[in-house]
Amino acid sequence: MAISTPQTTNSAKNSPAAQKPAAKIVSFSPKVTLSIVLVLLTIFFASFQPDFLTVENFVNILRLQTVPLILAVGMTMVVLTGGADLSIGSSLALSGILAGTMYLAGVPAVAVIAITLVAGMVLGLLNGMLVGVLGMSFFVVTLGTLSGYRSLALVASEGKSIQTGDAPLFLQIGDGSLGPVPIPVLIAAIVVALGYFVLAHTSWGRKIYAVGSSREAARLAGIRVQRVLLSVYVTSGLLAALASIIQMGRLTSASPVVGTGIELQVIAAVLLGGTIMSGGSGGLGGTVMAVLMMGVLQNGLTLSGVPDFWQGAITGTILIVAVYMDHVQRRRRGLGAV
Template sequence: MSGRNLRRQPLRNPGFWADFLIEHAQVLSIALFFVLCCLLFAVFSPVFLMPGNLLNLLRQDAPMLIVAVAMTFVITTGGIDLSVGSIVALTNALAAIALRAGLPWPLMALAILLVGALIGAAQGWFISYQKIPAFIVTLAGLSMLRGLALLLTKGYSIPLPPHGVFLELGRGWLLGLPVPAILACLVAASGLVLLARTRYGRQVVAVGANAEAARRAGMPAQRVIASVYVLSGVASALAGLVIAARLGSGSSNAAEGFELNAIAAVVLGGTALLGGVGTVIGTVLGALTIAVIGNGLILLHVSPFLTQIVTGAIILLAIWLNARVFARLTVTRRKA
């Protein structure tokens, strides 16, 4: 039998497709749900599929997508980061303060990313090396960092200089696409390669599946766990820069509830809350689904508060499917 026939044979095997569907069931389900949402809103609102609305949707969703990609690594290790919204607010405010003080924007951007990395490293140290639960550490971070942002701004928005290259980070266009959307795509592509194609990504998955077994196999489990919070901090700082540039101001009230949307996007995409399974593609689809639901409901003149109800219901459904339906399908297939 020729090499070409050997390569084609698995594609003709029904068992191959059954295994493929079960293995990727959650990503395929969120992809199908995303398409159905788009079709539904397109039918009831002719504005939905207009290029201007879609590009605006991508621009507004970019910061959340950036954070959600990093959150995928955190949750894949079995952790959680509730402080991302507060990091966004703090770095958002610090960016405005630094620019108002006359600091050149490239230097300011590097400093803000470093601040995000240091916050993530501090939280990662408590979680990984001091064995304090991630929920407790990042919940404390959520409160302290938001409070620090309020202290620095005294609760007011700090306007950025009206004209500057930095504003292009949130308002600019490149090749007909919003710069924030391009930046989010680059982050998502980098996260996909890092998680699926590198040794570090395999370590993240292994640590999430069984940290003790990974440690005994020679993996630096503690360092890996700490590193994902550094990634989360840097991503949150980048999102803070993008939001500041788009809104033209820094505010301690920015990104309220941000952490819930990021976690929802990751869970909807099929990343296991208990760790050991992560998918960046699923996270991207989950983030876009949440953005489409919010945008579509606004176009249909539905109360914006309904978005939270719908998002919560979808998260509950996704967790139920994860715990019951997909797990049962996997066990049944393995027995067969």
């Protein structure tokens, strides 16, 4: 006959089974959380700014977010492998300077676009070789190329913007429309759709998740980890070059300082969308929602007349709060699973 003692009784009370919450904890995925925040921001800004809830303004938001969104697709893939590409802003600038220089030299616009895309892949390849093949830290490598690529852009342009003027093809890509749909928005939508398909329905996408979950386990499963790491950095460089062409078409110029700091905005959107920095978990759905939310926030603050230096502080504060909310939700889900 078993006799209960105070010690055994207390142990039973303190056991994980006894500590389970009586009621089910309500938790939301990052995408649901971002959707709620997006709706609340829309209601808030619409109540103060009549021009906010207009078709023209929403189209403008989408136009302005095409470059961050395209960059975020590549960044999501990199972060899913447990890394990050801090050089995308500098790659954006250097690719644009290369494109502008070639155009002024008389190279046909189609050839300019093709060569620029290849050049972007080469910039990403360098990162991938150092990180994937040589095994160097992604932080050290991409921080170094952030500085190096930016310096090359400044040297190649002598620190000046390159005016491309009214180049028809660039103008169409950067600021044209196909019916009611802006062409840059259409390009961004295609990039997102392709990225989603790759991650969700291809062996390459499954390998990206596997490498991010555990490189050693992926290696033992026969996955060529080096090739996967190489491929995601090349993709990031390619998309940075594509974004540079859109940016150049919209601004009618290529600047060596364009994209400064955009890597932080893009990484914040990826993390805010639920892709974890250690890799192996997340996806493009949350990233897209986060980019749109940040676009709505920036647009609403601009329409409200908030100075630029305050916009950065407000945006940063909201991002920290949103990330903290997601952190709390993750902890609650973990406790609920005990």
